[in-house]
Amino acid sequence: MKPVIALTKGRLEKQFIKFLQERNYDVNPFLDKGRKLQVETDDFFAIFAKGIDVATYVEYGIADLGVVGEDILLEVQPDVFDLLPFPFGKCRFAIAGEPSNLSPLRKQRIATKYPNITTKYFRDQGKSVDIVKLEGSVELAPLLGLADDIVDIVETGNTLKENGLVVKEEMLTISARLIANRNSLKLKRAILTPLIDSFRVEEGII
Template sequence: MKPVLALTKGRVEKQFIQFLQERDFDVAPLLDKGRKLQVETDQFFAFFAKGIDVATYVEHGIADLGIVGEDILMEIQPDVFDLLPLPFGKCRFAVAGEPHSNKAFGKQKIATKYPNITTNYFRKQGKSVDIVKLEGSVELAPLLGLADDIVDLVETGNTLKENGLVVKEEMFSITARCIANRNSLKLKKAMLYPLIDSFKIEEVVR
């Protein structure tokens, strides 16, 4: 019996595979999976899903562990155990918009994929804002007049720059996280903890 690991498809998946390589895991099955959504390695079974679905699979016990962006955990707050940060998937939340646009009167309108994170952030500042929920290309919102500013993840800032937007306010930084199903962590300790320990950043010194 092996641990079942849910992996976020895309950039986080690639960074996690590189992370495993640095720890001398056999990652050939992960690299050679083609269009398969499930693979088996020497250490675990893995399947691939969108980040928000990874959290759901772990919460419901389909996966014992999951690799997911911290933004997902903050936004939907799944009932999982947030085990540890991982040294990749690093980016930051920021308020961004057109450089010379400042809301003088009325409530500020913010476009974002992250309404809960955005609402909580401004509430802690004592501000009430109107949220416009978008699923993609939030950079369009201030350019087309849908919102005054946006709240989004920023990694390099190139997308903002190419669309004439600037960071107005740095919010906080996030990373990828290793999460666990609460029951799995209790019932499968002997099987899970060696794998979890191998993910700890301090385990590898190079």
């Protein structure tokens, strides 16, 4: 029986394939998959989904392991084991806005795709803010007066710069993570342990 790994489609998928290649896994099934959402390799089955769905497939045991952004784990808090960080998918959460925008006299309004992470961050600082949840293009919010600032993931900062926004405060650094279904770790330990061990990176990885 082969392990099943759920992969986040897009950038993390490509970075994980490169990661596998560096560890001498056969990645040809990935390169020739076209629009397929399932692939079988010599070592495991892989399914491809959006990040938040990867966490769900792992939580419900459809997949034994998952490769997902740490932002999903912090925001959704799925019932999975967070096994280890990968050396890719690194970026940071930051508060950003227009450089000339002063702190409002009223309660600050923050636009974000990540209301839980944002609320916790400000609460830990002893601050109360109003959260406006958006699903995309949060950079528009301060430009159109919907919010004072935004909280979002920043990688290169180019999108902020192109829209006249600047990072005002860095919150935390995140990366891609390897997650596991709790029951799979118990029932399939013999087949999962070698795979998990092969994903460990010596420097700074537990």
